Amino acid sequence: MTRPASAASPSRVTTANRPIDERRILGRYGDDVDGPLVLCVAGIHGNEPSGVHAVRRVIAQLAELQPAFRGRFLAVSGNRPALQAGRRFIDRDLNRGWNVRRVSRTLERPETVEDEEQAALLEILVPAIREAAGPVYLVDLHTTSSASPPFLTLGDSLKTRMFARKLGMPLVLGIEEKIDAMVDYLAEFGTVGVGIEAGQHEDPHSVDLHEAGLWLSLAAAGCLPEDTKVVDLGACRTEIREARNGLSRVFEVIYRRAINPEDMFRMTPGFANFTAVRAGQIVAHDARGPVPTPMRGRLFLPLYQAQGDDGYFLVRSISPFWLRVSAVLRRLGAPKLLPLLPGVHRSERREDTFVVSRTVARWLVNEIFHLLGYRLVRETRRHVVFRGRKPRLRKQGESTD
Numbered sequence: 516m517t518r519p520a521s522a523a524s525p526s527r528v529t530t531a532n533r534p535i536d537e538r539r540i541l542g543r544y545g546d547d548v549d550g551p552l553v554l555c556v557a558g559i560h561g562n563e564p565s566g567v568h569a570v571r572r573v574i575a576q577l578a579e580l581q582p583a584f585r586g587r588f589l590a591v592s593g594n595r596p597a598l599q600a601g602r603r604f605i606d607r608d609l610n611r612g613w614n615v616r617r618v619s620r621t622l623e624r625p626e627t628v629e630d631e632e633q634a635a636l637l638e639i640l641v642p643a644i645r646e647a648a649g650p651v652y653l654v655d656l657h658t659t660s661s662a663s664p665p666f667l668t669l670g671d672s673l674k675t676r677m678f679a680r681k682l683g684m685p686l687v688l689g690i691e692e693k694i695d696a697m698v699d700y701l702a703e704f705g706t707v708g709v710g711i712e713a714g715q716h717e718d719p720h721s722v723d724l725h726e727a728g729l730w731l732s733l734a735a736a737g738c739l740p741e742d743t744k745v746v747d748l749g750a751c752r753t754e755i756r757e758a759r760n761g762l763s764r765v766f767e768v769i770y771r772r773a774i775n776p777e778d779m780f781r782m783t784p785g786f787a788n789f790t791a792v793r794a795g796q797i798v799a800h801d802a803r804g805p806v807p808t809p810m811r812g813r814l815f816l817p818l819y820q821a822q823g824d825d826g827y828f829l830v831r832s833i834s835p836f837w838l839r840v841s842a843v844l845r846r847l848g849a850p851k852l853l854p855l856l857p858g859v860h861r862s863e864r865r866e867d868t869f870v871v872s873r874t875v876a877r878w879l880v881n882e883i884f885h886l887l888g889y890r891l892v893r894e895t896r897r898h899v900v901f902r903g904r905k906p907r908l909r910k911q912g913e914s915t916d
Contacts, residue, residue, distance in 0.1 A: 536635060541567060541590040542574030550586025551736045552647040554640060554706070555729065557590060557656045559610050559697060561597020562716055562820065566656025569713075569725035573733075582745035586649060586738045591639055594632050603822040604629055610655075611824070613700035636697075644704045652678065652736045653708035655698050656725050658716045660819040663788030664759050665724045666766075668710040670699050672888065672904045673842055678707050681735035682728055683755045687815070687830060689768040692891045694825070702904065714758070716820075724758055727751035762789060765833045767885075769812055772826035778802055780826045782817045789830070790814045799826060841886040850887045850903070867903035868892075 541557060557566030570590040577584070592598060594609045606627035612618070613633075621630045622637070644651050666685040669675045679686055691699035698708035711728040714721035730746045733739045741748060766789075774780040779802040792798060792808050798817070799806035808814075812829035844850075854861055858875025862868035869889065871880055873896070880899060881891060889901035 536639075539591050539595060539635060539639065541570045541592055542578075543587070543589045544574060544577045545584045545587040545738065547584070547586050549648050551649045551738055552586055552643065552651045553588045553654065553733055553736050553738060554643060554651065555588070555590040555654045555656065555732075556593050556636070556640075556697065557725075558595075558598045559593030559655065560603045560608075560657065561594045561599070561605075562601055562603045562822075563656075563658045564598060564601075565658045565713055565716070565721040566711075566725050567592060567598065568722045569656065569729055572722075572726050573729050576745060580745045582743055583740065584738055586736065587647075588733060588738060589639075589643060591636065593636065594629065596628050596632070603820060606630075608822075608824065609633060610694075610696050612695055613697045614695040617695070618700065640701065641704070644701070644706060650736070651704075651706045652732065653698055653701055653706040654729065654732045655696075655708065655710040656728075657710055657712045658714055658718075658721050659712055659788055659816060660716060660823075661786060661788050661817045662715050662718075663712065664762050665711070665713050665728065665755055666762075666788075668696075668698070668712065669708070670702055670890065670904055671885070672702070672707075673845060675702075675707050675709065676838070676842075678735055679709050682709070682711070682731045683752050683759070684711070684728070685759060685762050686765045687768065688765065688833070689885075689890075690828070693768055693771040693828065720758070724755060727754050731755075763832045765835060765838060766813070766815075766830040767833050768815065768828050768830050770809060770829040772799075772806070772828070774801070774818070774824055774826040778826075780806070780818065782819055782827065784819075786814050786817045786827075788815060788817070790817075792829070801826075837886065841888070844886060845888050850889070853884075853887065856883075862900070865902070869901050871899045871901065873897055873899060 555570060557570050558564055594604060597604050607629045609629045609632055621633050625631050625634055666687055667679050667682060668687050668690050669679050670691050671688045698710055702708055711725060713724040730748060730751050734741060734748055780799060782799045786798060790813060792814050794811045795807045797805045797807050812831050815828035815830040816825060817827045818825060853859055853869055858872035859869055862870055884901040888904050890904060891899060892902045893900040
């Protein structure tokens, strides 16, 4: 099988220009090449079929009612073998390893089922993004192993924030600093991307919430007008608001408990997503004994399934005030002042990357860089490395400004 060639940057990923495997296409709608493009990936984890069912509902309704539609909608299945088997993955987690080094190796020498699936997704998504004349939005559909209200994961760019807020779900920032997920990798191509986590895997309501989230995504992208007759957008917002049940609007990830099979990790039953926990609270057991939380926060994505390398995360709420402050600072060009701070210098290899000395810059380093739109990408004993969220490649022939 011919696979895309690759190099050390998303801007140089190329495809084989062969016919798309139509079995992966869940549906497409619209033919306005000058409008926005909404890409949807459903089932990148095979035990999360809710998004596949929701996409089929949306495509069927669009096809039946033929509403006024600007742009294009393309939906694909993620991990087809794992979906067929009803497992999170076959050989490895397909929503991990979306970084330049791993993708390059995968495209050059695919070794696992998920390597082949990752390459097949890139063969569809990369050309679609590069050929789009308008803005590109990426919606990745997920569910959780615990009971959960709907929420969004996203990289904290201003464009992504603006899009995400129109969907009416709580926002969870910073997970891209803990895992290498598809949405964050494709953001380097200039996409505005969110992950919609609709609820628990087997809960039928998760399909309804995914469907509501998809309709609102199409409206937020500008594909559907607010007064569209194809669906009641007000009812979609109400359904999401009621499922949210008053949950705070913005959170950030502050801790990840990584695990492997040898740990024999077992989450204590009964924890729902966003449950408040205190420092030192026993939330699980593993081969070494009880697993206490290292700090207070809210339990996030507790693991109640056989497969996975994330035991749980912790999140904390963020005041909307700080989001407004960060938006003002970014628009005023405050990131240009970062090289003037003590202990901060720009990387010689990448203009959008800063290296911070732990011995010189000790106070509020993460908070300052997060406010200004940078993500932590690497830590050592002596340095912390932050990288900007500005895409390296918008689309062929376009600026990244």
